[in-house]
Amino acid sequence: MRVPLSWLREYVDLPATETGRDVQAKLITAGLEVETVERLGAGLTGPLVVGKVLTIEELTEFKKPIRFCTVDVGRANGTGEPQEIICGARNFAVGDKVVVALPGAVLPGDFRIAERKTYGKVSRGMICSSEELGMGEDPNHGIIVLPPEHEVGIDATVLLELYDEVLDIAVTPDRGYCLSMRGVAREAAIAYGLPLRDPALLDVPAPNSYGYPVQIADPIGCDRFTARTVVGLDPEARSPIWLQRRLQKAGMRPISLAVDVTNYVMLELGQPLHAYDRTRIDGPIGVRRAEAGEKITTLDGTVRVLDAADLVITDNSGPIGIAGVMGGANTEIADPVTDPETGAVTGSTEVVVEAAHFDAISVARTARRHKLSSEASKRFERGVDPQAAAAAAQRTVDLLVLLAGGTAEAGVTEIAAPSAPRTITLPANHPDKVAGVDYGRETVVRRLQEIGCDVYGQDELVVTVPSWRPDLNEPNDLAEEVIRLEGYENLPSTLPKPPAGRGLTERQRVHRRVGRVLAGAGYVEALNYPFMGQQVLDQLGLDADDARRKVVTLVNPLSDEEPALRTTLLPGLLAALRRNDSRGSHDLALFETGLVFRPEGEPKVAVRLPVDRRPTDEEIAGVNAALPAQPRRAAVVLAGAREQSGWWGKGRPADWADAIQAARAIAVEAGAELLIDADQHAPFHPGRCAAFHVVIDGVRTLAGHGGELHPRVVKALGLPARTCAMELDLDVLEKASEGPVKAPRISAFPVATQDVALVVDQDVPSAAVEYYLAGGAGELLESIRLFDVYTGDQVGEGKKSLAYALKFRAADRTLTVEEATAARDAAIALAAEHTGAVLRGA
Missing domain, CATH: 2.40.50.140 (Nucleic acid-binding proteins)
Structure with missing residues (x-):
């Protein structure tokens, strides 16, 4: 909201010496986010x-x-x-x-x-x-x-x-009344302790039966509708300079007198209005829900297909406006046209002014559905004062009569659903308890009255909330108003004294160790929003029955393009990689650790927990039962060079092996043994994909996948060629953990090295052979390393030779040759039993 200081002074007698910066400081203290103060005319001098x-x-x-x-x-x-x-x-x-x-x-x-x-x-x-x-x-x-x-x-x-100063205020969703000069002026008056000249205090004629006919079919979507008619407008009348300049300073472009007046009153009172050319309306004005598939051409010239949930303004011809969002082109005020031969000016001379109150949620959903954010929708979705509609219509009529020479018809249409004032009961000392400050009853009552509340009672206050503050619903809301007006800076700073705890949990320790080991390996942590859309799942090439396609969809997402909670970490990481690559950073290695959301079974509805007491164990259990599973994951993505070239030699591009090595490093930090097998799993290349398993209670359990992304995925997401990725479930690794990671011990006894070369089928993973060799070697095995892979005539077609170096060492003695040989033979025997391995040369 852009607030010209000269306009603000019309409603509050600010001291003449106060600058825009001074007013900014006062309003910030009162809780408004005044981002900048723009000095108009800076650098301009006459004549x-x-x-x-x-x-x-x-x-x-x-x-x-x-x-x-x-x-x-x-x-x-x-x-x-x-x-x-x-x-x-x-x-x-x-x-x-x-x-x-x-x-x-x-x-x-x-x-x-x-x-x-x-x-x-x-x-x-x-x-x-x-x-x-x-x-x-x-x-x-x-x-x-x-x-x-x-x-x-x-x-x-x-x-x-x-020459002027303009305050640019970022209005938060709960302070919608500040999207008007009236609302900001009220805050300024409170901040300076000055009286407010409320522009909404106008003499408004009583409703009668002579006004323009209006029919409301949905009183929930539209609980108030005021219509006034002005005739005899001069089509040549233009907006005066003062009106145009106020609109320009507030960030709006002057268009025509009738439209400028409605925009001016909206900025002044916060009530969006719409003006119809009466000669272009066919019959009574109606308010109803749209029929699915109905179409309307809005003022921006776009043909829009309406949804059954959209609230629309109609006449006998159909929709003439999307309620609270934008009017239709077929009833708009016609721009003045001059006849080149006679010089006569024609245009709209009869105007019907609409000032209505629409349901905030309905307007917000319609605006998002049609991707049509307007000045009107911004105000309705934050809450508009329903009691201001009649005053706004009267103000519009007065300006049209004054500036365009029109005549206001005597008919006044006002349809209002029955409503009662909203009241909140709170103890007079409730703000004191919330803030930890002794304000006293007099201060509490005075501050609540300043924001427009009516307050009755002594120890127990009954507060009637003003119609322009829909955000005040509970005692804590009123306490917050008292605290902010008394000054957040006056609250005492008290450090909490938490009791001594037991430190980090093992899950937290694993999480931190994983982050440290990946950072140490050259990966950069990239934190992403936990949201995604269905489109990215298509781009990842996931099958229709893939579990990752079952998502939790948010009712009120930050972005319509990403309305669901993520089921995998890869979309966010790959988007970060693509964004950095497009900005010139081509050698990338990113990682992220965080939660994913995997719903199981039928969706459940969570109950709203009470705030006036501690929830019961059953209530907490009910909320937890409604939540989706939230496993903790770790993922990496790589592209470009993994090792840079230079005077020391050639570099090396990142490949699938780096992604798998990242998984190995994470497993080591988690204290789990990782089994690696070839696999085919979207979004990975079918020939360069590995599945990661761990053994939990004797059962092989899938922990994740890694490898090079499929070329179709790379193309669909606009990623660099040969991009690689990996994702692991840290909770699964924790369950497979063999306990805390032990520091290595240095033995004083010598090592016994035994090399073995085993011939296996071409499709047998080397990791499987290594796993069974380690299992057969027993406790004496200190390490095992694959140092050679051979394929060729010497081992036969469809075969390969895997050469391993096995190191044996005992903690309390020097091993004999017989002991080392026996351990080696046991390792070979187990590998042969499970993988069909044959000792090369045997």
């Missing part, structure tokens, strides 16, 4: 005056059209003689009033105006456009043509209100 174009000479001998003008600027130039000015703009004519920067003026951007010879003439000044004066972008890119009633030679900086 800048109103001039009248006397003559225009077209200079045609140049490549682009140039005009040599004489402009009457009165006595502003010191002589009273016409000012000669060269100008390239063509949207003005003889007799028009324009804004002239005389020599000596400095425009924004340190653009200095001086006499200069150009195009064979001497130009003594400049005729200005709105962009050159820092007034905002002009869609027509022409110079400013002023209304004819302004006197020649007067100061244009005052006329155009070029």
Whole structure:
């Protein structure tokens, strides 16, 4: 919300010495997020005056059209003689009033105006456009043509209100009333302890039966609808400069008088309005839910297909607007059109003004469904004062009568669903208990009255909440208001004193060790949002029955493109890799540890836990039962060079082996033994994919997968060629853990080394052979390492030779040759039994 300080002063008599920075500090103390204070007119100095174009000479001998003008600027130039000015703009004519920067003026951007010879003439000044004066972008890119009633030679900086300060406020969802000058003025009045001139306090005529007919079929979606009619509008009437400038300062573009007035009142009171051309409405105005498949062309010229949940405004022809979001093009106010032959101006002369209150959730969902965020929807979805509709309609009517010469019809339509004031009961000392500060009853009552509440009672207060504060629903909400107005900075700083604990759990220790070992291996941690969309699952090539496709969908997601909780860590990591690669970082190794969400069985609904007492064990168990399984995972992704080239030698690209090695390192930190087998599993390349298993209570359990991504996945996600990835379930590794990782011991006894070469079938994984060799070797085996793989004529077709180095050592003695040989033979025997291995040369 952009708040011009000059406009704010209309409602609050701020001290004349207060600057925008001062007001910013006060409002921040009151809890508003005032992000910046923009100084309009900074760098602009005069003389800048109103001039009248006397003559225009077209200079045609140049490549682009140039005009040599004489402009009457009165006595502003010191002589009273016409000012000669060269100008390239063509949207003005003889007799028009324009804004002239005389020599000596400095425009924004340190653009200095001086006499200069150009195009064979001497130009003594400049005729200005709105962009050159820092007034905002002009869609027509022409110079400013002023209304004819302004006197020649007067100061244009005052006329155009070029000097001002604008506060840019980031309004949080619970403070929707601050999306209006009325709401911000109320906060400023409280902050300065000054009275507020409420612009909504207007004399509004009582509803009667003569107003424009309105029929509401959905009183829940629309609980209040006010309609007023103004006729006899002058189609030539334009928005006055003061109105245009206030809209521009607030970040809105002037369009036409009727539209500008509705936008102005929306900014002033916070109530979105819509103006219909009465001659284009067919029958009564209605409010109902749309029929699935109905279409409407909105004001932005887009044809939109409506959903059955959309709330729409209708007439006999069908939908004429999407309630609370955007009006339809078929009933919009027509722009004035001038007949080139007669000079007559035609346009809308009869206007029906709509001021309604729509359900916030309905508007928010409709706006998201159609990806159509408007100034109206931003306000409705945060909560609009339902009691302000009649005042907003009256304010709009008054301005149209004043500025366009219209006549307000006597008919007043107002349909309102029955409602009672909202009341909250709280102990007078409740804010004291929440804040730990002794405010006292008088302070609590005064602060609640300042925000618009009616307060009754002594020790037990009955508080009637104002209609513009839908966010106040519980005693804690009222306590928060008291605390923020008294100043968060005045709360005492008290450090909590937690009892001594038992330190980190084993799960937490594993999590930290995994992060450290991956960081030590050169991976960079990338933290991603735990959200994803269905599209990425298609891009990963997952089968229709893949368990990862069963997701938990959020009711109110941050992004419609990612409405579900992630079932795998890979989408976020791969998106981070792609983003960094597109920005020039091509050698990447990223990792993430975090939760994924895997629903099981039928969806369950969680109950809302009470806040006035500790939930029972049954209630907590019910909530936990409704939650999806949330296993903790670790994942890595790699692309580009794994080892850089340089004077030391050639580099090496990252490949599937690096991803598998990352899994091995994680398993070591978790104290689990990882079994690695070839597999085919999306999104990995079928020939470069490994499955990771661990043994839990004698049962092989899948812990994850790793390898090189499938080329189709790489193409679909826009990833670098040969991208690799790995994902492991840390909870499964923890269950398979053999206990805390033990520090290595250095033995004083010598090692006995035995090499074995085994011939196995080509499709037997080396990891499987290694696993059974280790199992057969027993406790004396210190380490095992695969140091050679051979395929060729010497081992036969479809076979391969795997050579392992086995190191044996005893902790209490020197091994004999017989002991080492026996351990080796036992290892070979077990490997032969389970893998069909044959000792090479035997």
